[in-house]
Amino acid sequence: MNDVRQRLSMDKDWLFHLGEVNVPVNKSHNSIYGKAKAGGVVGPAGMEWNDATWQTVQLPHDWSYQQPFDRENGVPNFGFKPRGIGWYRKKFRLAAEDQGKHLMLEFDGIATGASVYLNGSLLERNFSAYTSFTVDISDRAYYGDRPNVLAIRVDATEAEGWWYEGAGIYRHVWLTTTMPLHIAERGVWVRPEKINDRIWQTHIETIVSNDMEHDLSFTLTTYIQNEKNEVVQKASIESSCAAGSKNTIVQQLDVSNPALWDIDTPHLYQVNSVLTIDRQHYDTVVTSFGYRTIRICPDQGFFLNEQPLKLKGTCNHQDHAGVGVALPDVLQEYRIRRLKEMGSNAYRAAHHNPTPELLDICDRLGMLVMDENRNFESSREGLLQLENMVTRDRNHPCVVFYSLFNEELHQGTPVGRRMVKRMMRTVKRLDPTRPILGALNGGVMEDEGTADILEITGFNYMHTSYDKFKAKHPAQPIIGSETVSAFSTRGNYANDSIKQVFDSYDREKAPWGATVREAWQAVAARDFVMGTFVWTGFDYRGEPTPYEWPSINTHFGIMDTCGFPKDAYYLYQAFWLNEPILHMLPHWNWRGREGQPIKVMTHTNCEEVSLYVNGQFISREHVDLYKQLEWEVPYEPGIVRMEGYNNGKLVKVTEVVTTGETTxxxxxxxxxxxxxxxxxxxxxxxxxxxxxxxxxxxxxxxxxxxxxxxxxxxxxxxxxxxxxxxxxxxxxxxxxxxxxxxxxxxxxxxxxxxxxxxxxxxxxxxxxxxxEAAEPSHIASVKETYVNDWHVTQEPYIVRPDPLMIMDPTDMNTWEKVDVSYGALNMLRGIRGYVVFRSQLFLSSQIRSSASLHFNEIQGDVEIYADTELLLAASLVEPTSLEIPLREVDLKGKKVITLSVLVHITEQMSKPGISSSVCLLA
CATH class of the missing domain: 2.60.40.10 (Immunoglobulins)
Structure with a gap:
């Protein structure tokens, strides 16, 4: 048996409808009876719903940012963008050979509340936009000709956060297929442990799942490979798994002198977990990981691989200009590279756990991550979301902290204390290797709050309280979990409350915040403060502080929403990079202001700076890193030049020039x-x-x-x-x-x-x-509308009946509900007589005149009616595929038509009646 694990993209060609769908009320017994059964959902979640007029979209998809700004009804925190409700449908086929396999849908994230339906049944609800979740569809999938209908209702009327969250299936969706004996979803956990200067013990837990109805014995072989795909260690173990159960297997593989993962050389290894039975391949899972140590010290801060490292981090939401929150993967990489080039080494996913692809990129590029929980709750749902975050992310070497909360009402209370204890127990049960923190904006001095029971106390702002807290809790590690909140507008050098813009001289800040220089000095001067996470790396949509309309996003970012650097970007480079930085602001295009003073400022780490205007020496000054230099210079077109010196030697030169007109x-x-x-x-x-x-x-x-x-x-x-x-x-x-x-x-x-x-x-x-590149492996969509709500008369008629006979809506016995897609009905084999099949066809208002009704397989002397009109009469001696055009005159103004199929059957027929799926091709 071959390795049949496949992970296929489900992103392509979804049908989308914005807004709730108006489903006609049907109060009949038949309707109410049917809706109470598995697969009986009607409306847009049902099998027969006609979606011919819905919009085709690709995932990731965010419908909110595509809507017009709405000042009257919009919410400033959400960027004046409407949210609401949306429906998605994807119709797809699965190969016949997939029958009997284990099938798992993986949703990386849906904003916000999601109800997931497959083939007319509600299979899952998810309550958080930031929680990745899975849905086992093994029992409900159809195979062969019959299409599956995956429908998702997304309710974004309520928000989780107070920023722009988007709306829709804004992260990837996957379908993973495996054999019934397989490695469970998220079933491999790799935990490297340093034993001595040479040996690392690699603890590997592998969960094997057996969906079969009998016990199975198997061999699990585990390979560890380096970046050159060389096997550096290997182990095999024989084990077994009882029917319908799971078995957790623990292996410990010693590796000598592995290449370490760190921020400059992020070496990655892979664990290949291979499952075999009698040397036949059943499953393989590849897990990326890295060898590295982290340690926190209340006096000296954070250590990576036993080297002290000041964390130079930024807080970030997940939206970007042009795409809302539906970022393609390469845009995630673009943003992380921008931050790395600035000198940042840490990323706080604020205030939620991020898309998995961002963590993959941080692993690869060497960016440390504070992985944050969205909902501070110790309820069953809250703990499930927390478990979800930890089990999804614990193999990533970039993840160094788990954050339980941000600025919570209970942070300084006994209630919060009890909640944190329970949540910490949940995390430590799943991953004891990473320290846990909470981001507090108050309550840090309360004796019965959360500050002193967390492994790290996160300070949101409050930088003047670092010393006071340290004096009270000398053994408690501290981090600046959120700092700065300074205002600036890219390319602007004068405050203007009418235009709602700020200057870029690092002097504008929120009432609770600090300038870039103030905040970094408070962190850099204290070894016991392990680092900072600046609010924010990028401007973000929504929360337009301190202004509202017409402002639609923040001014907090070091970069704007496109990732274009503001001047503050270069100030952080001066603080965070170990190379000479000399940046000058502002630009020198001030036409009409000749002779007026212009403030010129440095963003530099040079010891001294000289200033020249059009070749004329102005002065040479010593630089205080946390004050920088400023000059008032009368404007004259030309060249402003700065020279930076270290130890008296020229190390950096920068010039700003008056440009010509754009060409x-x-x-x-x-x-x-x-x-x-x-x-x-x-x-x-x-x-x-x-x-x-x-x-x-x-x-x-x-x-x-x-x-x-x-x-x-x-x-x-x-x-x-x-x-x-x-x-x-x-x-x-x-x-x-x-x-x-x-x-x-x-x-x-x-x-x-x-x-x-x-x-x-x-x-x-x-x-x-x-x-040229091949499309990623994906599940293709089909467009036809499946007609499955069939009834058939239970007893054959010897004499031809009226094919248009009235079907009593309460009759569940004379007429039998049947599923024609599984093949010919055994009840019809070997008999002679007439039967009537009956179903309804739901039509869209824009159905095309070229629409047709397609029977994949039908046999017998047949008469096919749409309402009272005969569409086709034919004698089909063999099982036959039929395609019957539906003329526009038959359908005009109709929303529903009744399909009646009279079939005359004889004993010799191999597949009497309708024996395969029926579809409307619109």
Whole structure:
């Protein structure tokens, strides 16, 4: 037997309807009786619902950001974007050979409440937008010709957080198929332990699941491979698993001198868990992990691989300009790389556990992660969400902390204390290796609160209380779990409450916050504070503090919503990088302000800086790292130059130049090409430039984009916190000289030609190479509407009956409910006479005249009626496939038609009657 585990994408070609669906009320006994049965759901979750007019969408999908801004009904915290209710449907077939396998749907995240239906039955409800969850569909799946109908109702009317959360199936969906004997979902946990300077013991727990009705013996072979795919250790064990149960197998493999995972050299290993029976392959699971140690010290902070490391982190929500929260994977990588280039080494997923792909990227790039729980609850549901986070994420070496809560009402109370104790026990049972914290914005000095029972006390702001808390709790580790909350607007250098923008001189801050310099000095000066998580790495949609309309996102970010750096980005580089940094602000395009003073400021880690204006020496000053330097310089067009010195030697030079008018745009692509697999994406940044190729930081003209070739524009943005232009568009204005496109491939390899047109500029074109690549393995969608609600007369008629006979809605006995997709009914074999099949066909208002009714297999002398009209009369001696056109005149103005199929059967027929699925092809 071959290894048949497959993990297939379910992202492609879903049907989507925005808003609740109006289902006609049917008070008949037959309707009410049927809805109370498995598979009997009606409406958009049912098998027969006609979805021909629904929109086709691809996952990840966020419907909220695509809606217009709504000042009257919108909520400022959610960016004035409507949410509401939406329906998704995906119809798909499974191969006949998949029958008997174990089938698991994996949902990485749905915002917010989700009800999951398969083939007319409610299988699962999920209550958090940030919880990944699985649904076992092994018992309910159909195989062969009969399509499955997966329907999901998403209710985003209520919010979990107080920021833009999006709405819809905004993360990936997968279908994993395995043999009945298989390694369980999330069934491998790898826990490396350092024994001495040379040996690491790799603890591996593997859960084997047996869905068979008899006991099975098997062999589990575990291989550890390095980055070169070399096997560095191997072990096999014989075991067994009882029918319908699970068996947890523990192995301990010693590895000598492994390459360690750290932030600079994030070496990754793989555990290959192979399940065999009599040398036949049943299952393989590959688990990525890393060898590293973490340790926290109340006096010296955080240690990675026994080396002290100050955590230089940022807090981040998960939305991005142009796409809402439905980020393609490469956009996740773009954001992490931006943070790494700034000098950041840690990422707080605020305030929720992130998409799994982000953790994969942090593993690969070397970014530490504070993995945060969304809902602070010790209830059954709360603990289930917490368990979900830990079991999903505990193999990731990047995850170094679990955070239980953020700024909770009970943080300083005995109730919160009891809740934390129970939640910590839950985490430690599943993963004792990572310290647990909570992010508090108060209550840290209360004796019966949560601050002193957490393994780390997280301080949200309150940086003036570090010393006071340390004096009271000298053995309690401290971290700045949320700091700064400074305001700035990219490319802006004067506060303007009318325009609702801030300057960029690191002096504007929230009442509870601090400037960049104040907050970092408080952390850097104290070894016992293990690090900081700045609020925030990126601006984010919603929570438009301190303004509201027309502001639709925050001003907190070190970068804007596109990832364009603000000036603060370079101040963090000066603090966090071990190389000379010399950044000057502002720009030097101040036409009309000649002779007026302009504040010039450094963001540098150089010891001294000299300033020149048009070659004239102004001064050379010593730099206080936490104050920086400022000059008031009368504006004159030209060149402002700074020179940075360390130990008296020139180490860095930077210049700001008065530019000419914009003559064209410069394109900056995230990577050199797109994979033409229909999933890959690329970030395209556009910059206004003058005739000498210099960036023009004041341009705001409107640019229209056209794509030709194997690509599409997912969204556009410019980072303007007050811009109401649509994100799902083909055009965008520049903001402070920049805008951004996110381009996704469509299957193919034709190069993409990007055309940009703007007033006053000649049209510009660029070519984005597309590399031929196969589409990822996925489950294809089918479009037909399945007709399955069939009844058949139980007893054959000797004399031809009226095929249009009235069916009493309370009659559950003369007429029998049947499922024709499983083949010919045994009750009809070997008999002679007439039977009537009856069903209903639900129509959309826009059904096409070319629609047809398709019988996959039918045998006998048949008469097929739509309501009272005879569509076809035929003698089918052998089982036959039929396709019957439905003329538009028959359907006009009708929402439902009754299908009646009269079949004359003889004893010799092999598959009498309807013996396979029936579909409406619209």
């Amino acid at each position: 064209s745009l410069r394109l900056e692509a995230q990577k050199p090409y797109l994979d033409g697999d229909g999933k890959d994406a690329i970030v395209i940044n556009m910059y206004a430039i003058d005739a000498q190729q210099r960036f023009v930081p004041t341009d705001s003209r409107f640019v229209t984009f056209t794509l030709i070739g194997s690509g599409k524009i997912l969204g556009v943005g410019n980072g303007d916190p007050n811009c109401h232009e649509p994100d799902a568009a083909q055009a965008r204005s520049l903001f402070a000289g920049c805008c951004q496109l996110i381009v996704q491939s469509i299957p193919g390899s034709d190069p993409i030609v990007l055309l940009a047109e703007a007033d006053g500029l000649a049209p510009m074109t660029w070519v984005i190479p597309v590399k």
